[in-house]
Amino acid sequence: MLEFLLPQRCLCCGSTGASVCARCLSSLPRLEPPLCDRCGAPTAWPVRRCSECSGRRLAFESARAAVAYDENVRAIVAGWKEHGLRRLAAAAADVVVAAIPGPPVDALTFVPPDRERLLQRGHHPAERLAQELGKRWELPVLAALGRTRSGPRQRGSSLAERRRNVRGAFTARAAPGSICLVDDVYTSGATASAAASALRKAGASGVRVVTLARALRLG
Numbered sequence: 001m002l003e004f005l006l007p008q009r010c011l012c013c014g015s016t017g018a019s020v021c022a023r024c025l026s027s028l029p030r031l032e033p034p035l036c037d038r039c040g041a042p043t044a045w046p047v048r049r050c051s052e053c054s055g056r057r058l059a060f061e062s063a064r065a066a067v068a069y070d071e072n073v074r075a076i077v078a079g080w081k082e083h084g085l086r087r088l089a090a091a092a093a094d095v096v097v098a099a100i101p102g103p104p105v106d107a108l109t110f111v112p113p114d115r116e117r118l119l120q121r122g123h124h125p126a127e128r129l130a131q132e133l134g135k136r137w138e139l140p141v142l143a144a145l146g147r148t149r150s151g152p153r154q155r156g157s158s159l160a161e162r163r164r165n166v167r168g169a170f171t172a173r174a175a176p177g178s179i180c181l182v183d184d185v186y187t188s189g190a191t192a193s194a195a196a197s198a199l200r201k202a203g204a205s206g207v208r209v210v211t212l213a214r215a216l217r218l219g
């Protein structure tokens with residue numbers, strides 16, 4: 001079903017034959033209800049807001065992710081991002097579509113690349129994932145967002161720093177109707193919220209967020 005030519009080893013377990021072997025693909029840590037209605041965090045029972053998102057101003061209506069951002073998913077996303085494993089976008093989209101119903105929106109868009117990183121990598125995982133999801137959900141994909149500046153790298157930053165860094169980092173072209181924003185990983189929600197805020201300012205009536213993976217807070 002999933003036959004990747006390169007590399008010859010599973011990014012998770014190292015077995016030969018595929019970028020992600022069938023066994024690892026089937027044992028990804030899927031996120032299942034109950035979830036926070038707003039931010040998609042797993043919760044003990046269905047809630048409209050959870051301890052992670054209550055009291056925060058989030059510019060999106062809801063966020064959903066297919067899998068938890070554990071060690072294996074981290075390895076897959078790193079391989080996808082850094083090594084440009086193109087076919088992982090299709091596999092990631094299959095994982096998303098299996099977990100998340102098509103959102104009731106007019107179009108998909110994606111968190112835009114940092115110019116520097118786009119030049120380094122020559123590809124943009126979030127855009128590829130959006131394109132693959134657009135095919136599966138039969139929704140148009142708009143390049144609605146741009147970056148106002150090249151922000152500092154988020155990796156290793158504290159939560160407060162991340163939120164500060166991304167505020168005002170995005171601009172949006174006219175975005176009529178409702179939009180689903182696609183990204184590879186939901187970490188603090190700060191990036192998604194800043195991008196959603198730009199889309200709302202550009203006229204979007206509502207923004208939903210869909211990602212492949214979601215970081216989970218401990219405890």
Ligand SMILES: [Zn+2]
Pocket residue numbers: 010011012013014015020021022023024025
């Ligand atoms: Zn494997």
Ligand SMILES: [Zn+2]
Pocket residue numbers: 036037038039040041048049050051052053054
């Ligand atoms: Zn929440």
